[in-house]
Amino acid sequence: MQEDRIKIALAGNPNSGKTTIFNNITGARQRVGNYPGVTVERKEGSASYKGHWLNVVDLPGTYSLTAYSVEELVARDFIINERPAVVIDVVDTSNLERNLYLAVQLIELGVPLVLAFNMSDVAEQRGMKLDLALLSRLLGAPIVLTVGPKGKGLDELLEAAIGVANGEIKYPPVRVHYGKRIDRLIDGLEPLVEADAGFTGRRPARWVALKLLENDSRAFADVKSPALAEAVQAGIEHIQKTAGDSPETVIAERRYGFISGACQEAVRTTVEKRHDWSDKIDAVMTNKVLGLPIFLGLMWLMFKFTFVASEPFMGWIEDAFAILGGLVGRFLTEGSTLHGLLVDGIIGGVGGVLVFVPIIGFLFLFMAVLEATGYMARAAFIMDTYMHKVGLHGQSFIPMILGFGCTVPGIMACRVIPDRRDRLVTVLVTPFMSCGARLPIYSLFIGALFVEHGGTVLFSLYALGILVALLSAKLLRKFVLKGDTSPLVMELPPYRVPTVRGVLLQTWEQVRMYIKKAGTIILLGSMMIWFLSSFPWEPEYSTDYGAAIAGAQEAHQGRPAEQQAAVKELEARMHGEKLRNSYAGMLGRAIEPLIRPLGFDWKIGVALAGGLVAKEVVVSTLGTLYSVSEADEESQSLRERLQNARWPDGRKVYTPLAAFALMVFSLLYLPCFAALAVIKKETGTWKWPLFVLAYTTSVAWVISLVIYQVGSVLGIGLG
Ligand code: GDP
Ligand code: MG
Secondary structure, three states, X not given: OOOEEEXXXXXXOOOOOHHHHHHHHHOOOEEEEEOOOOOOEEEEEEEEEOOEEEEEEEOOOOOXXXXXXXXXXXXXXXXXXXXXXXXXXXXXXXXXXXXXXXXXXXXXXXXXXXXXXXXXXXXXXXXXXXXXXXXXXXXXXXXXXXXXXXXXXXXXXXXXXXXXXHOOOOOOOOOOOOOHHHHHHHHHHHHHHHHOOOOOOOOOHHHHHHHHHOOOHHHHHHOOOHHHHHHHHHHHHHHHHHHOOOHHHHHHHHHHHHHXXXXXXXXXXXXXXXXXXXXXXXXXXXXXXXXXXXXXXXXXXXXXXXXXXXXXXXXXXXXXXXXXXXXXXXXXXXXXXHHHHHHHHHXXXXXXXXXXXXXXXXXXXXXXXXXXXXXXXXXXXXXXHHHHHOOOOHHHHHHHHHHHHXXXXXXXXXXXXXXXXXXHHHHHHHHHOOOHHHHHHHHHHHHHHOHHHHHHHHHHHHHHHHHHHHHHHHHHHHHHOOOOOOOOOOOOOOOOOOOHHHHHHHHHHHHHHHHHHHHOHHHHHHHHHHHHHHOOOOHHHHHHHHHHHHHHHHHOOOOHHHHHHHHHHXXXXXXXXXXXXXXXXXXXXXXXXXXXXXOOOHHHHHHHHHOOOOOHHHHHHHHHHHHHHOOOOOOOOHHHHHHHOEOOOOOEOOOHHHHHHHHHHHHHOOOOHHHHHHHHHXXXXXXXXXXXXXXXXXXXXXXXXXXXXXXXXXXXXXX
16 A cells, blocks of 8 residues: 655644654654754654654744744744645643744644644643633644653544644634734735735745734845835834834734633633642752752762763773774784774774763763753753853853753854844853863863762863853953843743653764764864874884894893883884874974973874864874874773873873863863854854954963963872
């Protein structure tokens, strides 16, 4: 039997349970990507149901369909341009009136619609009684009660969706009335919209007319005929004058009025519970005094957990790569180019980065749990007070928290911040938030030098990042982007018990991205660094050292132990000298005077320069440089090699102090070129990315310098 294909889009407010339902429908059959041109995640999946093949897209969570945020535009464009056969609007029933705001806009857009009344368990607990038949009629779409985590109502939902898609289920269309005056304006605009070449009929004329009156920039951009533009302008002025408020406000009020009317008819609440358990938890969690210590405590716990849980796994992966390196090495001639490229370049570099997969996995697991329970929204709420002190608000903390994962989406998330100055300041300070790619650097040095206090060191780095970001915001606010902060009301979603599946899927996405990066950018970076550190190839080394080695063998004839030691020593010297004179060595030695005061040698300089491409490259570069410089010892882990590294005068390179300064530098300097590119894109000029490059690097240099010099004088962490 030929299966038909049905395209389904899932829309809904953030936290309404969209992703849970998406996972229910599609299971593991999903792909994650981005919408073209923006870093809004696009999740797609497919499923087969009773002979129908369903293609499902999880749209970004939105409250509305205005043109103010990328998420809303993405959701709106998808629905308009990709014409899904049916849109399932996932509604949080326990917060019905607010959630129906989006539903009303979908109704007005005239899309085939099914309403999934999710969280119906919560609604029931609160004593809500719904007359579904009546509400369906009032809203003009079938309604199905669902409970996401239990999969309840799923079959019924799919039946309804397929029915609507096939045209078997049909409700009489519903029209929201905006009052005589506005309705008449809309009626008058409709024919002008239909006649305008800019609107080719994908969007209902009435909806376009409404959007134009709402001053929707995206709709405006499509207007071609001057007649329409004039009529809209006149209409807006007319509403402004007669209603004494902007058309947007008046129209939004009317929509809420429509919803409120429908709910009054069809929804009854039997018990009134003013303080449910969510509020009780919040009384403690977001308490004025306790909120911040609890937040900091949870963060500390997160890092401690990450570190302790991942330790054994990392050991196994490290061993596996050592064995792999040894095996591959055995089949190739020692000292050949291929041997160098495979063993030192690729296995040393990429392996050095892949070792940190467990750390990434556990950290994001913990974060996914915090997010799914609703705690992350509280974190922003708690930080709100502190954000105000630096001239921002809690809203800016969300992009910054995203920055813990990756700076690029963090910066893109700033688009939702309405005030231009607030947005710009947030864009400029988000790079200080410690992204996932810096984590391998920390874990490398913590594993080598701070095993006892791993969690604390990690925590202090993340905290320092936040602190520098906040102080920078304060400075920027004071000297560069002056002005008042705009007021903002934040809404807290209720606490929820996360689903195992949702949390694991989200974690897996992050891990997968990390592994993918290791196989692409970092692989290329490692090969490049290997090339730079292995060439130019000076044949005289081989000849000179060959002769010296032969001499040493001669001199220690008959004493195998001494002979081996002497040869090894010479080989190590040869590798060291080769590396110093390679391209990487030249670059490193050119940088060295600048970074010597921070306690860094030239190899670190090369690694930091490589880190501009992507932060993981710092680790893979060190992996490659130290494999290249050692004679054999493939079995030694990078950590051990770092512990053994010496300055020419015999002192250790990686003292705890120097390593800490290095971690701080890695935390604070530019995250990567991709971050620069996205800042350019978001701010529209090269001025800001260049500012960020200069600013972050200077801040990193100064703070690391202070740490290293003060530590040296006080004699802390030198041993
Ligand atoms: P999204 O932001 O719309 O994608 O929402 P998610 O699917 O990530 O769900 C947010 C949280 O709500 C998760 O912790 C889910 O486990 C929880 N959740 C989803 N549906 C329900 C439901 O019907 N009842 C209850 N009690 N919790 C739910
Ligand atoms: Mg989601």
